């Protein structure tokens with residue numbers, strides 16, 4: 001539903017941001033129109049891969065079904081999922097994302113290392129919508 | 142020219158889930174504020190309305206809606222939308238009109254009839270809207286952000302679930318004394334702990350509800366107040382409506398990511414702290430001058446964050462301040478003696494105005510059982526989605 005936010009398979013899956021050629025600022029979600037650094041007159045914005053690993057800034061979960069436009073099947077009972085805000089050291093940016101299924105808040109701690117993996121946001125008969133998930137490093141489930 | 146404007150009148154419609162339209166709440170609050178001021182509606186020069194947005198159509202609810210309902214009388218009209226800071230921008234607009242001489246007597250109104258359940262974005266596929274994206278891509282509701290802040294405080298400052306619960310206990314005790322509050326029952330720490338988890342680690346009673354409600358103020362020039370026979374009115378001395386400074390490094394609603402700090406070092410203050418600092422600087426006061434504060438307690442943990450952002454204590458010391466009783470009624474700097482959003486719930490365009498109503502009643506000494514004795518200086522602090530600051534300083 002949003003083009004160009006991530007790319008690659010398996011161990012090479014990564015988020016895509018953009019970087020300003022004038023001031024080196026990195027943007028995620030990608031900023032393709034203008035650099036938002038107020039001290040920058042603006043440069044070209046080139047696509048760059050973001051770090052695949054980072055550290056947990058904070059985390060929480062969603063014990064109640066989120067409203068639309070989040071897509072869920074109301075026929076199924078609600079399974080809470082965790083959300084992690086992850087600090088990427090090289091980019092000095094914090095990126096929010098869902099955890100891989102099965103990892104809950106009791107498995108998480110602030111400062112823990114996590115890595116990015118491809119995941120499924122939702123699917124119907126015709127389409128599977130992929131997304132990014134954060135997974136504690138060393139967990140292979 | 143004096144930088145101050147007079148608060149001649151304050152009024153509210155009680156908050157709750159009443160099932161009426163927002164106009165009814167706004168008009169009731171406006172009439173209460175006009176009566177409190179002792180002025181005739183037909184003498185009002187200017188109406189400033191804080192907008193409600195439903196279905197992406199802000200024009201529907203505006204200053205003109207209230208003006209029409211009160212009876213067209215030819216006043217200047219303005220409508221503002223700044224999410225939860227709409228009320229502060231309405232007060233700021235009214236103040237600017239008065240100080241510039243465009244108007245002498247201004248009515249400020251905000252009201253809402255809140256939807257059930259989570260706040261959510263307007264319909265349609267709108268991937269250019271960050272508010273739509275966070276719901277669509279992550280299912281990230283407002284409480285999930287509050288959960289992130291709460292968990293971060295626990296990890297960095299050692300706050301506990303019991304600390305968070307004590308904020309609710311404190312605010313509910315004050316709200317029980319406020320006839321305009323939606324929830325008027327005391328709450329125990331055990332009741333907070335027994336309520337369902339909404340967004341780890343926060344429970345239902347840690348998070349504010351949505352409500353219907355309305356609030357209004359009648360503001361005037363100091364000269365008008367004198368002519369009107371109000372020699373010593375409550376005065377508004379500062380209105381802060383600042384934006385953040387790039388890069389913002391604290392993940393905030395409705396964003397999926399922070400700015401990158403790779404090219405520019407972040408400012409020493411966070412956005413929330415800069416909102417308060419701008420208000421202090423404009424008013425020429427500091428945290429030590431405050432008699433009370435009304436802060437935006439969307440969650441119990443967020444109230445603690447505001448203690449630090451307002452400079453009531455050092456970073457990481459908010460829970461200690463709470464435990465000492467400094468922020469309770471009778472303490473050094475009582476916070477949310479109105480009961481806060483914990484007792485009122487959110488009625489977005491009204492809440493920043495409601496905070497100023499509470500300051501007004503407190504500074505007049507008319508706050509009944511929840512009166513802060515000898516109140517002279519009060520501050521409000523609030524924050525609107527999409528980078529809208531909101532803080533008002535009122536003095537007597």
Ligand SMILES: [Zn+2]
Pocket residue numbers: 020021022023024025035036037040041042043
């Ligand atoms: Zn740039």
